[in-house]
Amino acid sequence: MPETVRMACPAGRKHVELWSGYTLFVLAVLTVVLDPAHWANIVLGLLLALLGAALIVHGHRIQAPVMEFDTEEFRYTLGHYSVSVVLEEIGSYHVLPGRTRSLGLRDNTGRPMRFPSLHNRRTARSYLPLTGMTDPGRVEMFMAAAGIPPRDRSLTQH
Template sequence: MTCPMGRKRAELWAGALLLPIGAVAAAAGLSGLWGTADPGMGAWAAVALGAAALVGGLVLLIDGIRLRVPVLEVEDGEFRYTRGRYIVRIPFADVGSYYVLRGRTRSLGLCDVAGRPRQFPSVQGRRASRPYLPLTGLTSPAKVDAFMSTAGIPPRDRSLTSGR
């Protein structure tokens, strides 16, 4: 999955689903082991599958909790974008406008006061630079618009008549 928020939700839900299934399967296998004098392979298989489901559920939950999704903040006179260890800090006075690139993976572009798009280093640590900050596919453009209007950053005016 390319969307970190979607991956996080999927891993958390799958882990939360696997934990009780694994616990029930392991408990059923253990009760089969203790209930008969000569336990068959079915009881051992249920214990092994239950233990594997428990471990898999725990791994998915831990990985889902550790996944970081992009965070937008405006605080202390600066605009901040955080995605894991990647942090972009821009003085609030240097941000003139914004635009949202819609598509499979939504992105946020910031422009300086003169209206030119800002360049950002790549999120993956490559040498290329990009004129946008990647958001997630599940991020609603309306939420980004609401956040930016609350912060006082206007949308980029792309009209030829300049608002007439």
Template sequence: MSEIVRLTCPMGRKRAELWSGAVLALAGAGGAAAAFAGLVGLPEQDAQGALRWGAVALSAAVLVAGLALLADGLRLRVPVLEVEDGEFRYTRGRYIVRIPFADVGSYYVLRGRTRSLGLCDVTGRPRQFPSVQGRRASRPYLPLTGLTSPDKVDAFMSTAGIPPRDRSLTSGR
């Protein structure tokens, strides 16, 4: 296989954090600017001045929360599955798994809140992968995202030429 077959998993959490962080940052900056502009010309011991300083502080906190959400959204990495030149690759940020295509026998999709992809060797045993985040020694699957459709994973794997794992009791007949 000489061309690249690629599946990029959708990341709803990344989009949500980026958009909500941008909205919060803009709202915080606008609120702080408006409250600070209202402070100009007020006496320092005025009760309204204390309320306006509270509004400035609250707007600054909203601005900081929005910037934190933006930073976290930019930090999230999207999983990418690729098959190219006889090699299966899973990439998520700096974490890369490379398996020779001849060593991949079949696959299965773990359904749940966060979808995962399990690969089996040619004898049908699940492969073990090092942990994505270093929390565990190994795991038998590669994490995808919750918005990843199992049908898209099936279509990607069939395009790549990897069959689904046969787990039926009557598979030998």
């Protein structure tokens, strides 16, 4: 049975929303418990609890991208969206910088690989979105373990 290597990208927004939601929920409980006789504290506590609950629910719904490979194929999953590519078809990769990093894959001829859109749009995309907190060094180590070389960005041959 082939061993699967997996890398989950960190989702900072998920952690922020969860921590904020739980903090607001605790603050709501404290607001009502400290002075339950005044109607303004009860209303404020109720509003804080509703806002905290909304943040907690939304935070739990955020999904982080997961990349994995085994001896035969590379897989990328983000919620219900999934891409599988045979490892032998991938020639190189590059990590696109920016607020939300992305992974671009190239075929053996150097052309960008095209993937279906994430949100059921008609266009195809040539990159797979990661998260802003994804360390490019971890992606490089993961791709090196898969045996996929980085794309040479220089225009001259050495």
